[in-house]
Amino acid sequence: MCDEKHEQRINVKFLVKLKKTPTECYKLLKEAYGENSLSRTRVFEWYKRFSEGRESTEDDQRPGRPVSVSTPQTVTKINEIVREDRRMSIRMIAETVNADKETVRNVRNNPKANNYIKNGFQLVKNLKGIRMDNNFKLISLDVVSLFINIPLDMTMDYSYFIFDNTIYKQNFSTPMESPLLLIIADLLMQKLEKTSLLSNSQFLFYYRYVDDLFATVLSSEINSFFDCFNSFHLRLQKPTFSGLLNYFSNHPISQKRGIIFSLIDRALLLSDSKFYQKDLTSIIYLLKMIIP
Numbered sequence: 001m002c003d004e005k006h007e008q009r010i011n012v013k014f015l016v017k018l019k020k021t022p023t024e025c026y027k028l029l030k031e032a033y034g035e036n037s038l039s040r041t042r043v044f045e046w047y048k049r050f051s052e053g054r055e056s057t058e059d060d061q062r063p064g065r066p067v068s069v070s071t072p073q074t075v076t077k078i079n080e081i082v083r084e085d086r087r088m089s090i091r092m093i094a095e096t097v098n099a100d101k102e103t104v105r106n107v108r109n110n111p112k113a114n115n116y117i118k119n120g121f122q123l124v125k126n127l128k129g130i131r132m133d134n135n136f137k138l139i140s141l142d143v144v145s146l147f148i149n150i151p152l153d154m155t156m157d158y159s160y161f162i163f164d165n166t167i168y169k170q171n172f173s174t175p176m177e178s179p180l181l182l183i184i185a186d187l188l189m190q191k192l193e194k195t196s197l198l199s200n201s202q203f204l205f206y207y208r209y210v211d212d213l214f215a216t217v218l219s220s221e222i223n224s225f226f227d228c229f230n231s232f233h234l235r236l237q238k239p240t241f242s243g244l245l246n247y248f249s250n251h252p253i254s255q256k257r258g259i260i261f262s263l264i265d266r267a268l269l270l271s272d273s274k275f276y277q278k279d280l281t282s283i284i285y286l287l288k289m290i291i292p
Contacts, residue, residue, distance in 0.1 A: 008038050009046050009057040016050040023085050044081070044088075044096045074099055115193070117207045120270050123214065126207065136204050136216040139225070143211040146185055148173050149235040154191065155184050172235060185210065192236070196228045247291050260287065 008029055015025045022044045029037040038046075077097045081088060094104045117123050132138075143149070150173040152159055159170040174181050189211060198206065204216035217225050230237050245251060245259055263286075267279035 004033070004036060005038065006057060008033060012038075012043060012046045013050045013057055016047060022047040022081075040088075041092045041095045044092065048077070048096060074103065078104055115207050117209050119209070120266065123207055123209075124270050127205070130205060132204055132216055135218055137219050137222055138214075139217055139222065140212075140214050141226075141229075142213065143189075144237045146189075146211040146236070147176065147181060150174060150181075150184060150188060151233050151235050154233065155188055182210075188236075192229075192232050196232050197225070263287075 011029065011032075012025055015028065020028070025047055026037075026040050026043040029043060074097055078093060078099070081093050081096060090101050090104050093099075094101045097104070117126065152170070152172055156174070159174045161168055161170060174184060189208065193206075193208070202218050202221065206213070206215040208214075245256060247256065260283075263283045264280070267283060268276060271279055
């Protein structure tokens with residue numbers, strides 16, 4: 001004869017098969033068992049296990065130390081829990097996904113798409129071990145001036161700003177100093193990916209940092225990929241090369257030197273040593289074209 005906790009785990013498994021949500025499962029157990037019901041955290045934990053195909057209702061040994069790395073799988077699980085029940089505390093989510101509270105806090109407060117990368121070093125780490133056959137081609141592109149071209153008809157109803165004590169209604173984008181700008185830009189790019197790019201092309205991998213995209217596309221689908229990108233909205237177009245800062249611009253000379261240092265750093269820190277000479281030769285050739 002099973003004990004009361006085991007009985008509740010059996011009930012959770014049954015409710016999962018009935019397509020009940022984690023919150024609904026907890027409320028039903030609370031109604032049936034009162035103060036003796038499983039905690040919210042335990043209900044969500046067992047709900048997750050049964051949803052992933054677990055059959056056994058026997059309890060496990062105490063799990064090990066929570067993970068402190070934001071893997072794509074962990075980020076996805078945390079985002080799913082937050083969308084399901086925004087009232088769940090960071091501690092409850094951390095216990096459910098077996099992650100430390102700092103990881104959960106960062107993911108919850110900074111929601112990102114699953115293909116998001118933090119910087120070039122993370123990209124290099126993610127690409128290690130990936131083999132690409134001749135049917136795929138590498139592509140890299142970004143959106144032309146995304147922040148000043150965000151279409152309001154796809155993101156917001158209205159956007160206003162004040163200039164010289166007069167209120168103006170913007171025709172497109174949001175004020176550059178708006179704290180919502182980065183969030184809106186990222187949501188717009190996620191919509192572009194979900195409705196157009198990722199559903200119409202085959203990728204070996206696909207990563208994005210804000211409006212910079214890096215992926216592998218089948219050679220036969222490159223043109224259709226670009227057409228799909230450019231047809232999403234008239235204000236969102238892709239360049240094949242963004243160019244470098246004009247040497248005769250009024251930017252401080254320190255910024256112009258910084259571009260050179262940045263190009264060299266990227267060539268040495270982000271590429272394999274066998275490509276150093278080739279990359280540095282390309283940088284010198286490029287700089288000779290723009291610097292008198």
